[in-house]
Amino acid sequence: MSDSVPEPAPGAQHVPVLLDRVLELLAPALSGGPAVLVDCTLGLGGHSAALLAAHPELTLVGLDRDPQALELAGRRLAPYAERTHLVHARYDELTEVLEELDIPKVQGVLLDLGVSSLQLDAVDRGFAYSRDAALDMRMDPTTGQTAADVVNTYPPGELIRVLRDYGEERFAKRIVSAVLRRRERAPLRTSEELVELLYEAVPAASRRTGGHPAKRTFQALRIEVNGELESLEGVLPAAIDAVAVGGRLVVLAYHSLEDRLVKQAFAEQSRSRTPPGLPVELPGHGPRWRMLTRGAEGAGAEETAENPRAASVRMRAGERIAEAA
Numbered sequence: 001m002s003d004s005v006p007e008p009a010p011g012a013q014h015v016p017v018l019l020d021r022v023l024e025l026l027a028p029a030l031s032g033g034p035a036v037l038v039d040c041t042l043g044l045g046g047h048s049a050a051l052l053a054a055h056p057e058l059t060l061v062g063l064d065r066d067p068q069a070l071e072l073a074g075r076r077l078a079p080y081a082e083r084t085h086l087v088h089a090r091y092d093e094l095t096e097v098l099e100e101l102d103i104p105k106v107q108g109v110l111l112d113l114g115v116s117s118l119q120l121d122a123v124d125r126g127f128a129y130s131r132d133a134a135l136d137m138r139m140d141p142t143t144g145q146t147a148a149d150v151v152n153t154y155p156p157g158e159l160i161r162v163l164r165d166y167g168e169e170r171f172a173k174r175i176v177s178a179v180l181r182r183r184e185r186a187p188l189r190t191s192e193e194l195v196e197l198l199y200e201a202v203p204a205a206s207r208r209t210g211g212h213p214a215k216r217t218f219q220a221l222r223i224e225v226n227g228e229l230e231s232l233e234g235v236l237p238a239a240i241d242a243v244a245v246g247g248r249l250v251v252l253a254y255h256s257l258e259d260r261l262v263k264q265a266f267a268e269q270s271r272s273r274t275p276p277g278l279p280v281e282l283p284g285h286g287p288r289w290r291m292l293t294r295g296a297e298g299a300g301a302e303e304t305a306e307n308p309r310a311a312s313v314r315m316r317a318g319e320r321i322a323e324a325a
Contacts, residue, residue, distance in 0.1 A: 016046035017112065017310045018299055022250055023050060025292055025317045026108045029248040030055045035107035038063065038098070038242070040091035040235060045073030047110060052080040060084045061101065063091050065140040065226075090140075092234030098242060105244035113232065114254040115139070115222060129214035132192035137218075137225045147221040151179055151194065152187040166229070166257065167220030175201045175217060191218075219255065232258060236265040240289070243320045248292065250317040259296055259314040266291060266318050288324060292317040 016022070030037060034057045039048045042062035052058055060083060064070050070086050077084050087097050091111065098106070135148035150162065156176050163172035178201040179188070188194050195214045202213035223229060239249055253259040269289035272281060296314035304311045 015307065016043075016050075017252060017307065017313050018297070018303070018315055019047065019050055021297065021315065022047055022110065022252075023054060025250050026051065026110070026248055027054070029107045029246060029319070030058055033057060035059070036061065036103055036105075037108040037110065038094065038106050038239070039110045039112075040094060040239070041110075041112045042073045042086065043069055043112065045076040047112060048073070048084075049076055049080075051110075052077065052083060058083065061097065061103070061106070062086045063089050063094065063097060065090045067140070067142065090231055092231040092238065094235055094238040094242060105247070106242050107244060107247040109239040109243055109247075109249045111235065111239065111249075111251040113228075113252060113258050129191055129195050129212065129218045132190055135189060135191055135194060135221075137222045139226045145225060147225050148187065148189055150221055150224055152183060156180060162224045163217060163220045165220075166223040167216035167218075168256075169216040169220060171202050174203075177201075194218075223257075229257060229261065232261050236261065240265065240269060240320075241324070245320050245323060248317060248319045250315065253296075253314045253316075254312045259316070262314075262316050263296070266316055270318065286322060288320060288322045289318040290321050292319055 026037070029035065030051065035055065036059045037051060038061045040063050042048060042064040045062065048060050048062055052060055060080070062073060062084060064073065065088070067088055070088055074086055085101055089097055135146060135151065137147040138144055159176045159179065160172045163169040163175060169175065175198060178197050182188060182197055188197070198213045198217055243249055251262045253262055266289065270287050270291055272287055273285040293316050296316055299310035299313050
């Protein structure tokens with residue numbers, strides 16, 4: 001591996017969120033013989049390293065759209081290199097990746113959504129509103145529009161939509177009005193400039209009770225820049241189709257927009273397709289999946305205290321119990 005990729009900032013390699021519970025949920029599908037797991041959001045490789053260590057016959061397919069994450073995860077997973085395939089790809093390219101690797105079915109899929117520790121801790125990536133950097137926010141910094149492109153070029157209506165739909169920002173109109181006034185003078189280029197604008201645009205009463213005024217806007221811009229919800233809508237059916245009977249899918253979401261899509265996907269697969277009123281289940285019409293979690297599970301107080309990024313996690317998991325009709 002090249003030495004040109006810097007190590008993550010101190011603290012970036014914290015224990016992955018809900019690690020023990022993820023291992024517990026996936027173990028029945030990965031134990032007892034050869035198995036394939038797809039980690040669709042490889043990040044720094046924390047979940048994957050633990051799974052490879054726990055299951056000596058496991059083959060890992062690790063996806064990430066961030067080349068730096070792949071480089072660092074490759075170093076971490078070097079002891080397991082003969083059992084890993086690390087691929088630079090968005091997770092909604094899962095089907096194409098498995099076809100390329102000639103893997104028809106897998107025993108496990110893990111999706112740990114949202115921004116990674118590496119991206120949050122890298123000052124120059126622009127994800128964190130607490131640090132000044134260029135307004136970038138691309139998970140793959142080699143392609144696509146930046147957050148600066150969004151705030152400086154989107155029409156007012158589109159900007160309002162982004163803030164409302166992806167940030168659930170109730171002051172979207174006020175913020176966009178302030179952005180337009182600023183754009184007339186000079187474009188917004190850095191996270192510090194945007195944070196200053198948000199402090200002025202968001203009412204003082206809301207700043208006192210609603211958390212940091214930049215939190216929702218930064219989330220909205222990140223989701224828009226990276227097409228996160230569109231990618232999630234693409235990967236969920238692909239992941240469901242890829243899992244063999246007895247295999248499991250575990251998804252960690254960090255805000256309600258993601259979790260709603262995950263909940264809907266699992267609900268669709270877990271329902272009976274037998275017409276209401278019939279006394280017996282019609283062959284091939286029963287549920288294809290069963291849920292392994294009751295609703296969405298969160299992190300405990302101890303984990304949240306050690307790792308504040310676990311505070312908002314919502315985890316859902318399911319097991320395929322029947323092939324699709």
